[in-house]
Amino acid sequence: MKRAVALALALLAATALAEAPRSGLAYQGEDIRRLQADDFANPAMLWAERGAAAWQQRRGTANKSCADCHGAAEQSMRGVAARLPAWDARLQRVSTLDQRINACTVREQGAAELPPESEPALALQTYLALQSRGMPLRVAVDGPAGPVFYIGRELYRTRIGQMNLACTHCHEQKAGKTLLAEQISQGQPTAWPAYRMDWQAPGSIERRLRACFLGVRAEMPAYRSEDLVALQLYLVWRAQGLALEAPGVRR
Ligand code: HEC
Ligand code: HEC
Known part of the structure; x- marks a missing residue:
């Protein structure tokens, strides 16, 4: 009985802490x-615009743009940012949006990795996140x-x-x-x-x-x-x- 009460109190405390997100x-x-x-x-929208330009830009030894393979981001990337990080079959590990962009930059375009927080890395992340806004x-x-x-x-x-x-x-x-x-x-x-x-x-x-x-x-x-x-x-x-x-x- 005592244990049941203690448990109920502990549960109450736990629910009190877990307020709605x-x-x-x-x-x-x-x-x-x-x-x-x-x-x-919103000053961040400027980076989304830069990301839209980077999406079209041909790069690397493959001389391909993101759009050459993925088409319009409004369609192909809709919802993607809202379900990441996730298991990545290509990289065989859990990866973020940033890491998926980089995997394409390096493996698909044959270009150098985009350094963390560099303008192209942030611009592409911002542009792709925008495609899932509200989701x-x-x-x-x-x-x-x-x-x-x-x-x-x-x-x-x-x-x-x-x-x-x-x-x-x-x-x-x-x-x-x-x-x-x-x-x-x-x-x-x-x-x-x-x-x-x-x-x-x-x-x-x-x-x-x-x-x-x-x-x-x-x-x-x-x-x-x-x-x-x-x-x-x-x-x-x-x-x-x-x-x-x-x-x-x-x-
Ligand atoms: C000493 C208190 C403190 C600790 C410990 C702390 N943070 Fe923060 N964190 C802050 C403050 C202050 C901010 C800026 C105001 C805010 O949005 O909460 C912040 C912001 C954030 C944000 C951005 C929220 C938003 O809406 O932009 C995230 C995400 C976050 N923290 C996650 C973490 C994670 C994960 C850890 C543990 C590794 C952590 N924080 C540890 C104080 C803390
Ligand atoms: C040569 C074709 C090619 C190019 C160029 C390319 N990608 Fe990809 N991309 C792929 C393939 C193939 C996949 C799926 C890999 C897999 O199955 O895991 C993918 C996956 C992705 C994903 C993950 C999608 C998801 O549903 O999780 C993102 C984000 C992405 N690419 C962004 C980009 C960006 C940004 C660029 C330009 C910098 C780019 N890609 C260039 C072929 C390409």
């Missing part, structure tokens, strides 16, 4: 919300993606850095609280790539995650590392049902 936009100021809502004012996030975490999902979930709960905090301590236990003049959100991945005022530039979700590592004075995982991919898979699973809103704007 909410986009980080809800925690931003009115100015940011207005910028994101207006495609003509609900949904990733598969069963099958071959399963082990990576569990690594991501574990990382989310592991204390890191000199501040000895895990993602969950800020984004689940302190969501809505203010930290250094910034409201802590649930840490949802819906906005990325996004334009961040603090950077005066657009960036990928990996850059945002690295900033969180730096914030707790932890060593930053490398771009495109297994840890960052696993965290992204877990984050998108956790955000399931929320709409992709990229390209977003954040403080």
Whole structure:
């Protein structure tokens, strides 16, 4: 009986913590919300335009453009960004949108890898994310993606850095609280790539995650590392049902 009560209380506590998923936009100021809502004012839209140009550009030893193989991105890439990261048969691992773009750049076009956060990498990510804007996030975490999902979930709960905090301590236990003049959100991945005022530039979700590592004075995982991919898979699973809103704007 005592055990049953304890269990019921523990369950109550668990459900109290798990509030409904909410986009980080809800925690931003009115100015940011207005910028994101207006495609003509949203500075990240410039990168989507550059991505549209890069989509048509012939590159590499194959002298092929993305469009030569994929046709109109509005059709072929619709929904793709909303279901990544996912198991990748070509690379034989879980990969992100950024990594799929790069796999095509290197293997299909015969061109050099696009460095992380470089203009072509961000422009193509932004352009392709835009093709899924408004679509609900949904990733598969069963099958071959399963082990990576569990690594991501574990990382989310592991204390890191000199501040000895895990993602969950800020984004689940302190969501809505203010930290250094910034409201802590649930840490949802819906906005990325996004334009961040603090950077005066657009960036990928990996850059945002690295900033969180730096914030707790932890060593930053490398771009495109297994840890960052696993965290992204877990984050998108956790955000399931929320709409992709990229390209977003954040403080
Ligand atoms: C010390 C508190 C803290 C910790 C720990 C922390 N973050 Fe953050 N994180 C922030 C703050 C502050 C922001 C910017 C405001 C916001 O959107 O929450 C942020 C932003 C984010 C965002 C962007 C949200 C959006 O809507 O743009 C994501 C995603 C995120 N964090 C994920 C993580 C992950 C994954 C971890 C663990 C590796 C982590 N954070 C650890 C404080 C933290
Ligand atoms: C020579 C043809 C070719 C070119 C050029 C090419 N791709 Fe691909 N792309 C493919 C093939 C084939 C696949 C599917 C691989 C597989 O089955 O996993 C693919 C897959 C993708 C995917 C993953 C789609 C999904 O459903 O997960 C993305 C994103 C992508 N390409 C983007 C690009 C971009 C961006 C460019 C230009 C920089 C490009 N591709 C150039 C052939 C090409």
